[in-house]
Each structure stands twice: as C-alpha cells, then as structure tokens.
Amino acid sequence: MSDITDFLNSKAYSQCTIESYRRLLGLAEREIGDLLRLTPEQLRYWLYKHNDWGDNHRWVAYCAIRSYLRWRCGDSHPALNLKIKRRDTAPQRFLGDDSVVKILESFNTATPKGKRDLAIFCVLLDTGLRCSEVCNLEIKYLDLDACHLSVIIKGGKWGNATFSDYTRQVLIAWLAERKRIVSKSFRYVFCSVGGNTPGNKLTRDGLKVIVRGWAKNAGLSKLSPHDLRRTFAIMTTRNGAPSRIVQIAGRWSSIEMVERYTRGLTIDDIKPYLPIPRLVGLD
Numbered sequence: 094m095s096d097i098t099d100f101l102n103s104k105a106y107s108q109c110t111i112e113s114y115r116r117l118l119g120l121a122e123r124e125i126g127d128l129l130r131l132t133p134e135q136l137r138y139w140l141y142k143h144n145d146w147g148d149n150h151r152w153v154a155y156c157a158i159r160s161y162l163r164w165r166c167g168d169s170h171p172a173l174n175l176k177i178k179r180r181d182t183a184p185q186r187f188l189g190d191d192s193v194v195k196i197l198e199s200f201n202t203a204t205p206k207g208k209r210d211l212a213i214f215c216v217l218l219d220t221g222l223r224c225s226e227v228c229n230l231e232i233k234y235l236d237l238d239a240c241h242l243s244v245i246i247k248g249g250k251w252g253n254a255t256f257s258d259y260t261r262q263v264l265i266a267w268l269a270e271r272k273r274i275v276s277k278s279f280r281y282v283f284c285s286v287g288g289n290t291p292g293n294k295l296t297r298d299g300l301k302v303i304v305r306g307w308a309k310n311a312g313l314s315k316l317s318p319h320d321l322r323r324t325f326a327i328m329t330t331r332n333g334a335p336s337r338i339v340q341i342a343g344r345w346s347s348i349e350m351v352e353r354y355t356r357g358l359t360i361d362d363i364k365p366y367l368p369i370p371r372l373v374g375l376d
Contacts, residue, residue: 096165097114097115097118097119097122097161098115100118100160100161100164100165101114101115103164104160104164105248105249105250106248106249107223107225107246107247107248107249108225108297109223109224109225109247109297110247113153113157114153114157114160114161117153117154117157117158118157118158118161121139121154121157121158124139125139128158128161128162128165129162129165129166129170131158131162131170131172132171132172133171133172133174133175135172136155136158136172136175137175137177140154140155140177148179148180151177152177152179155177158172159172159173185320185323185356185357186315186316186317186320186323187320187323187324187327187357188316188320188321188324192311192313193218193324195311195312195313196214196307196308196310196311196313196316197211197214198311199307199310199311200214202266205270205273205274205286205287206286206287208263208266208267208270209267209270209271209283209284209286210303210307211263211266211267212260212263212264212266212267212283213227213283213300213303214307214321215256215257215259215260215263215264216230216242216256216260216264217318217321217322217325218321218324218325218328219254219255219256219257219260219325220242220254220255220256220325220342220343221254221321221322221325221326221342221343221344222244222254222322223246223247223318223319223322224297224300224301224317224318224319225297226244226245226246226252227283227295227300227318228281228283228294228295228296228297228299228300229244229245229281230242230244230281230282230283231244231280231281231282232280232281232282233280235264235282237261237264237265239255240255240256240257240258240260240261241253241254241255241256242254242255242256246344247344252344253344254342254344255342264282267283268282271284274286274291274292275292276292279292279294281294281295283295285299300318301317301318304316304317304318304321305317322343322354323354323355323357325343326339326343326351326354326355327354327355327357327358329342329343330351330355330358330362331358331362336348336351336352339351339355
C-alpha cells in the first residue's frame, strides 16, 4: 500500500481522483494480489467480475491500474496491452428551470444556514464548480467587485470563474453572517453552521449531505453537487452560450467534455432557433 501512496503522491491528481484511485488500487491488491504480476486476462476478468459496477466505475478502475502500472514499470508491463472500450452512458441527472426555482424558494434566508446554502447553490449554478472546489474556495481568491473567483481545479491547476451580480449579492449577505461564526484566520468562503462543529471547513461528504437536503426540502427525489455542474452546462447552452464559451467558463479541457455534460439537451432545445418563425415574422 505504501507503493500506491508513493504513486499517488507523485501525481497532481484532484483529491477526488486520489481517493478513488486509492480505494480501487487497494481493492485490486486485496483481490488479485501482486499487481506487478498482473496479466491482461486477469485484469479483464477482475474488471468485469464486479457486476454491480457501472461502465464509468469500471473505466475509472481500468485507468487507475494502467496509471499505476505505467508509473511502476513504464510502458512494458503486459497488462497495459489490454484495451477496453468506454461505453457511452445515458444522460445523467440535471435540474430544469422549475426545479431550480423550487430550491431557490426553499432556502430560509432569515437563518445563517439559509444564507450560506443560497450562496453555495448560486455559486454552483453560476460557475459549475466541482464539490471539492467549492469546499476549498478561499476568501482571498474571491473578487466580489469583479464577480470573479479562482480555485485549484481538477488536475491541480488554477481555474477561474465568473458569477452574476445576484450571486454577488447573496455572497455578500453570507459573508456578513460568516464573520459571526468563524475566526479571522479562517481562510475558506464556506463553513459549517450549527451542529457539533460550527465554523469548520466544509468537506466533500458534508456538502453532498447538504445538497441532498436541498432536494428533500424542495420535494425533489435526488440531487448531488455534480448534478449542478451538468445543470450549469445545459442552462448556459440553452441560454445561447457557444460551446467554446461554456468550455472556458466551466474549465473543461475540451469541447468533447462539454458535449458529454450537455447530453441532457433534447431536440426541443432547437425550437428558439428554427428558421421558419423568423422568416415569416413570427419570432
């Protein structure tokens, strides 16, 4: 396991990727044994024997083992010859306009928690930040005058985002409340409120619980922080933003990634752009 730790420490992976790779590589070691003796046939069998894994989970496990073996052995390890195809997944969950309104209306902004949650929700929806990025957002990298923020993103790089004036206003309201909860040395924009540990840094798991609570309060079935990243991509596209602008604003590495995140679009989304209404004067 120390070998795996050395591997992960040598990479500029996001915390989420580190946790996933550590878990999957540890599982592979326990179930397979010495990974350096792994054959392509053994790797294929191991990947597909887990019937409860989805295609995305299997792909992450495949990438984790390939990355580890390449780090440990270079390109010569025989298991690296195994090729599997990443299957397209069905469109994943995102919010429609009505659901967004329901969540916005569910926040009780007369309370510190309501002010914080509204600010988090607006930042997630306006910027498409990932769960860990919201938790790690620091005050000194939040520019309220310019409506900009900077944060370490996936891959260990710096990424920038912009947000609306409405989000700026709810952030100002939350930060005024935050002063009464945290010490002056506290670096992060968002913190826990109430409970046993008020004033502590939010964790990824803690934020996921908070977001699930929003769904419950708004009468929705399920919701995760990453659903809001997809919602950001789909809503900005529906609002007319070109794919290249969505890519830059969402800090995606390629247009293809934007296309993956906007698979929830349907043929009805073309209706505002159909030619006939404009030509006959009905637009």
